[in-house]
Amino acid sequence: MEDFGMISVVKTENNGVIVKNNPTNYKIISRGWHGVVFKLDDQRCVKIYADKRVATREADAYKRIQGSSICPKLYEVGYNYIVMEYIEGLNLSEYLKKENCISESITKKILFLLREMKKIGFKDIDFQLCNVIVMENNILKLIDIVNGFRVKRTKKRQLFEELKEIGLLDLFIEQVKEIDYKAYLEMKNSVVKLSMEDFRMITVMKNGDGQVIVTSNPTNCKLIANGSQGAVFKLSDERCVKIYADKNEVIREADAYKRIEGSPVCPRLYEVGHNYIVMEYINGLTLRSYLKRKNYISESVTMQMLLLLREMKKLGFTVVDFGLNNVIITKGTILRLIDLANVFSIKRSNPEHLFRGLKQIGLLDLFIEQVKKIDYKTYLEMKSGLNE
Numbered sequence: 001m002e003d004f005g006m007i008s009v010v011k012t013e014n015n016g017v018i019v020k021n022n023p024t025n026y027k028i029i030s031r032g033w034h035g036v037v038f039k040l041d042d043q044r045c046v047k048i049y050a051d052k053r054v055a056t057r058e059a060d061a062y063k064r065i066q067g068s069s070i071c072p073k074l075y076e077v078g079y080n081y082i083v084m085e086y087i088e089g090l091n092l093s094e095y096l097k098k099e100n101c102i103s104e105s106i107t108k109k110i111l112f113l114l115r116e117m118k119k120i121g122f123k124d125i126d127f128q129l130c131n132v133i134v135m136e137n138n139i140l141k142l143i144d145i146v147n148g149f150r151v152k153r154t155k156k157r158q159l160f161e162e163l164k165e166i167g168l169l170d171l172f173i174e175q176v177k178e179i180d181y182k183a184y185l186e187m188k189n190s191v192v193k194l195s196m197e198d199f200r201m202i203t204v205m206k207n208g209d210g211q212v213i214v215t216s217n218p219t220n221c222k223l224i225a226n227g228s229q230g231a232v233f234k235l236s237d238e239r240c241v242k243i244y245a246d247k248n249e250v251i252r253e254a255d256a257y258k259r260i261e262g263s264p265v266c267p268r269l270y271e272v273g274h275n276y277i278v279m280e281y282i283n284g285l286t287l288r289s290y291l292k293r294k295n296y297i298s299e300s301v302t303m304q305m306l307l308l309l310r311e312m313k314k315l316g317f318t319v320v321d322f323g324l325n326n327v328i329i330t331k332g333t334i335l336r337l338i339d340l341a342n343v344f345s346i347k348r349s350n351p352e353h354l355f356r357g358l359k360q361i362g363l364l365d366l367f368i369e370q371v372k373k374i375d376y377k378t379y380l381e382m383k384s385g386l387n388e
Contacts, residue, residue, distance in 0.1 A: 002026065004046050004081070009036045011050045030091075030130075034058070034146055035081075044075060045086040052080045058146040070116045070142050087141045093129035093162065102168045107175040109140045110159075111183060122148040129162045160191055164198065199241045199276065204231045206245045227325075229253070229341045230276075239270060240281040247275055249341060256340035265311045266337050282336045288324035288357060297363045302370040304335045306378060309351060317343040321350065324357035355386060 002024040010020045019028065019036055026038035026046075035049040049055040059082050062074040072085035089095075096102055113132070117125050124147050131144035163169040173191055177184040203216045204226075212226050221233035221241070230244040244250045254277050257269035267280035284290075287305075291297055308327070312320050319342055326339035358364040368386070372379040 004038060004040065004048070005078070007036075007038065007048050009048050009050050017050050030143075032130075032144065034144075039086055040083070041086070042088075043086055044083055046081050046083045048081045054146060055080050055082060057150065058082060058144075061145045061148050064149065065120050065145070068116065068120055070113055070120075070140065071145060072141060072143060087133045087135060087143060089133045089135040089141075091130045092132040092134055092140065093166075095134040096129065096163075096168060097166055102163075102172050102175070103138075104175050104179065105138050106134070106140075107172055108179055109138055110172075111176065111180055113140050113142065114183075117142070117148070120148075123150065124148050126158050128158050157190070160187075199233055199235065199243065200273070202231075202233065202243055204243050204245050212245050225325075225338075227339070229339075234281060235278070236281065237283070238281055239278055241276050241278045243276045250275055250277060252345060253277060253341045256343050259344065260315050260340070263311065263315055265308055265315075265335070266340065282328045282330060282338060284328040284330040284336075286325045287327040287329050287335065288361070290329045291324065291358075291363055292361050295362075297358075297366055297370070299370050299374065300333055301329070301335075302367055303374055304329075304333060305354070305367075306371065306375060308335045308337065309354075312337070312343070318345070318347045319343045321348050321353045323353045324361075351382070355382075 004024060004026055007022045007024060007026070008020045009017050012018055016033060017031055017036055019031075022038075024038075026040060028036055029039050029045060030037045034051070034054045035047045037045050037047045039045050047055075047058075049058075055078075059074070059077040062071065062082065062084065065071055066074060072087055074082060074084050076083035090098070096106075113127075114125055117127075122145075127142060128144075131142060133141045133143055135141060160169055163172050169191065173184065173187060176187060198219060199221050201216070201218050202214065202221065204212050205215050206228075207213050210228055212229065212231050214223060214226070214231050217223070217233075219233075221235060223231060224234050224240065225232040229246070229249045230242045232240055232242045234240050242253075244253075250272070254269065254272040257266065257277065257279070260266055261269065267282055269277060269279050271278035285293070291301075308322070309320055312322075322337060323339075326337060328336045328338055330336060355364055358367050368379065368382060371382060
């Protein structure tokens with residue numbers, strides 16, 4: 001038998017896990033945030049982790065719930081792996097999308113699964129659809145319990161969000177109401193709250209001046225910026241969403257984010273929808289607000305601006321320019337570019353928007369003087385651009 005111990009996995013920059021080395025013939029059956037699962041035979045599979053501490057944590061969770069009907073059996077624990085029962089079937093997400101419906105039988109099984117998780121003593125009474133396998137006779141098995149005893153969560157946010165995303169949340173809640181009214185009452189408040197936080201309910205449009213305005217926002221998501229392509233709403237301290245009036249502009253900006261993924265000067269891209277992108281929330285002031293408040297531009301900030309322009313050129317942007325409102329200055333005086341809508345669709349090497357913005361707030365001459373001191377070659381290029 002081949003040695004799965006020769007397989008190694010590592011974390012990616014986006015906190016996912018990829019296989020670094022697999023000299024065996026074992027087939028990958030799933031991968032997630034913590035590890036990659038390989039099928040060993042018809043009875044067993046092995047999950048190999050990038051972080052040995054996570055392996056220990058999930059192994060301890062499995063040991064605590066051995067004998068439960070809702071989780072696989074645990075067979076072996078190693079320093080960076082666990083061998084467990086192989087569960088044949090589709091994950092719940094794939095199953096529901098294939099059926100395009102949720103039956104009362106599945107709803108009952110989901111309620112049983114949630115009750116059993118509570119009975120076992122899980123702190124996290126919630127799950128992602130991809131972490132549940134639908135077996136024959138609609139039996140559900142939970143296959144990821146890494147945070148089951150570690151993260152306290154009872155509002156079933158992940159379950160509700162995913163059911164809503166595939167259009168089955170309302171039907172699920174209706175069925176819960178018929179099957180278990182007490183469970184329905186407990187869930188109802190969480191579902192209402194979720195609706196108030198669902199940015200997909202927000203609508204925007206362009207006005208006669210070409211600016212995007214919000215036409216409806218029944219959520220608690222706070223508007224933090226709007227411009228000529230979309231309106232940006234804060235979702236959390238880590239994420240924000242940009243909602244567009246034109247779906248073609250979604251595609252263009254999402255493609256730009258994908259092309260420069262990993263660059264330190266731009267936010268991370270998390271999700272793309274038909275009229276929105278979810279990205280990293282950058283906390284700070286726009287460069288315009290910061291400079292107007294200071295009424296001065298320091299050499300440190302000028303240097304950061306030059307570094308940003310150089311990075312844009314290095315990334316292959318056809319627009320090596322930015323508006324002061326499209327850059328956020330964060331703690332530590334780090335500049336982050338937050339608008340990539342036209343960086344690969346318009347050609348412009350002269351930073352005319354930057355010059356115009358600095359001139360409007362009376363800081364262009366000081367900026368150019370500092371560029372002359374910091375980088376004379378760039379100063380000559382900019383001086384030529386100013387004279388055009």
